[in-house]
Amino acid sequence: MKLELMSEINNQESVKDNQPTTSWFASWFDTKYYHILYKDRDYKEAQVFMDNLTHYLNLPEEAKILDLACGKGRHSVYLSSLGYDVTGADLSENSIKEASKFENEKLHFKVHDMRDVCDSKYDAIFNLFTSFGYFESDDDNLTTLKAIKNSLTEYGFACIDFMNVDFVIENLVPDEVKTVENIDFHIKRYVKDNHIYKEIDFEDNGEKFHFTEKVQALRLADFEKMMEEAEIYLLDIFGNYKLQPFYKNQSERLIMIFK
Secondary structure (H helix, E strand, C coil): CHHHHHHHCCEEEEEECCCCCECHHHCHHHCHHHHHHCCCCCHHHHHHHHHHHHHHHCCCCCCEEEEECCCCCHHHHHHHHCCCEEEEEECCHHHHHHHHHHCECCEEEEECCCCCCCCCCEEEEEECCCCCCCCCCHHHHHHHHHHHHHCEEEEEEEEEEEECHHHHHHCCCCEEEEEECCEEEEEEEEEECCEEEEEEEEEECCEEEEEEEEEECCCHHHHHHHHHHCCCCEEEEECCCCCCCCCCCCCCEEEEEEC
16 A cells, blocks of 8 residues: 555546646546556455455445445445445446446446435445545535435444545655556645645647646544534544554554444
8 A cells, every 4th residue: 555545535627738627526537547547456455454344343144335436346346245235336427337337136336426315224334445535615524424324224334444644644755657558647746725636647649638636634633523513423443454553643544433
């Protein structure tokens, strides 16, 4: 994982040459370049995390799980293979289109805005790989937490897997060139106005592209404050995918279990 933690940052705006900027959800996630740049994500690590998390929660057989902001469904597919009834939801239509190729009787995908309460109730809701904190308004973060709470069954649990901001900032790599499929991605990272930014520039087939990723630098205290306002009970906190204790300056992840 290490410094690749920064590959998760989720709020996107884009500019192609000098064209006007469009909304993040209409651009970066829905381009092929996003998936090219991040094609080498660690699937084995994701599976280990799901094994540990489902074991910790002691979920019943065939529990209904919502993978919220599922992307192309790598966690959803694996959870389904464990026997759970899984729904993957994401705002990106292109990601859901790709993920839907893996659908079966226990695995379904849908386009969904995480700020909206779900039509169904779930025994567990997982929001993984820093898929939170990309809205412009703090109110949207609170709305999302309330939506998660109201989409759980009476005995359901939720998990938010966020980056540990202090660790990320301490280990930030300001400049990097990453070459994937013969494309040189020039990446700049910095902190500004309580957000962590990543500027991505590259050229393909003679065209120049620029994307900006942005995520709020939310720390544990920020989540605790929002959860208290949403009347959510924070049950446990972990610092990595092995579910070991969280340490403010050392842990790579901030994993929160709540209901």
